[in-house]
Amino acid sequence: MLLRADQVSKSYRKPGRWLKPEQTTVLKGVSLTIQQGECVGLVGESGSGKSTLGRLLMGIEKPDSGTVYFRNHLVNSTGYQQVRQQMSVVFQDYGTSVNRRYRVKSILEEPLKIANKMASKDFQSHNIRLLETVGLSEKFMDRYPHELSGGQLQRVCIARAIANQPDLVILDEAISSLDVTIQLQILDLLVKLRKEMKLSYFFITHDLLAVTYLCDRVLFMKEGEIIEEVGDMKALDQVAHPYARTLLEAAMKVTGVTWNNHIQKIS
Numbered sequence: 001m002l003l004r005a006d007q008v009s010k011s012y013r014k015p016g017r018w019l020k021p022e023q024t025t026v027l028k029g030v031s032l033t034i035q036q037g038e039c040v041g042l043v044g045e046s047g048s049g050k051s052t053l054g055r056l057l058m059g060i061e062k063p064d065s066g067t068v069y070f071r072n073h074l075v076n077s078t079g080y081q082q083v084r085q086q087m088s089v090v091f092q093d094y095g096t097s098v099n100r101r102y103r104v105k106s107i108l109e110e111p112l113k114i115a116n117k118m119a120s121k122d123f124q125s126h127n128i129r130l131l132e133t134v135g136l137s138e139k140f141m142d143r144y145p146h147e148l149s150g151g152q153l154q155r156v157c158i159a160r161a162i163a164n165q166p167d168l169v170i171l172d173e174a175i176s177s178l179d180v181t182i183q184l185q186i187l188d189l190l191v192k193l194r195k196e197m198k199l200s201y202f203f204i205t206h207d208l209l210a211v212t213y214l215c216d217r218v219l220f221m222k223e224g225e226i227i228e229e230v231g232d233m234k235a236l237d238q239v240a241h242p243y244a245r246t247l248l249e250a251a252m253k254v255t256g257v258t259w260n261n262h263i264q265k266i267s
């Protein structure tokens with residue numbers, strides 16, 4: 001087992017209520033597992049708690065109750081720091097997830113410097129390999145983020161996420177800000193990397209059709225709870241929960257494709 005979350009709950013203080021503080025419960029006893037090499041999708045409407053769950057799995061925030069284990073290390077414990085570099089994240093907002101004053105090469109070197117496992121003389125060749133892996137050439141190395149398109153910058157973010165050869169990459173709406181053709185290119189890249197590097201993904205998204213393209217399993221989240229899980233993408237049209245059905249029907253309506261046509265395309 002790569003990752004296991006058991007009964008994870010999280011509340012936040014409601015904003016603007018300093019005299020009479022009130023809590024909002026964002027996650028209510030969420031449990032899930034991710035196996036080595038598996039891609040698990042998480043879909044749900046805005047505000048259902050998806051990104052909060054992603055932060056808890058990464059150890060960026062602590063749950064109020066419940067546990068998260070990554071490779072049998074309790075996330076947030078001392079021992080966990082040794083495995084922390086085997087997990088990375090790609091966010092939706094590629095523009096703010098990099099330091100705008102850094103050139104691409106410095107962005108790619110950040111995780112290497114933190115891991116401190118590679119001699120700096122090897123950074124250059126490693127950077128070239130990384131850029132090639134994500135479909136960019138060496139000429140991007142000296143560019144600043146504002147000199148890249150959104151799709152190119154998201155490729156740089158993906159390159160940074162795989163720099164230390166992690167086991168698990170959390171993709172938090174990683175394709176949502178891109179236009180449709182670029183989304184498809186990035187999805188293809190993620191499929192290729194998964195195969196080549198035997199990566200596991202936790203794919204947080206609103207886009208149910210993208211889930212069918214990339215994931216082995218999908219979890220539906222509503223108001224801080226996992227309300228349904230589908231283990232076979234081809235059977236996704238069999239979802240039972242009314243909320244999951246609404247999401248599926250909305251995805252079909254927006255794209256104008258029928259389920260059978262879509263499944264034939266991705267098979």
Ligand SMILES: Nc1ncnc2c1ncn2[C@@H]1O[C@H](COP(=O)(O)OP(=O)(O)OP(=O)(O)O)[C@@H](O)[C@H]1O
Nearest residue numbers: 012013015026044045046047048049050051052053
């Ligand atoms: N640090 C925080 N302090 C207070 N409230 C927070 C905090 N982080 C998240 N929330 C609240 O928790 C709820 C869930 O937020 P979260 O970002 O996890 O949802 P989401 O499903 O990822 O939404 P979206 O799809 O819009 O990104 C929201 O109501 C949000 O306002």
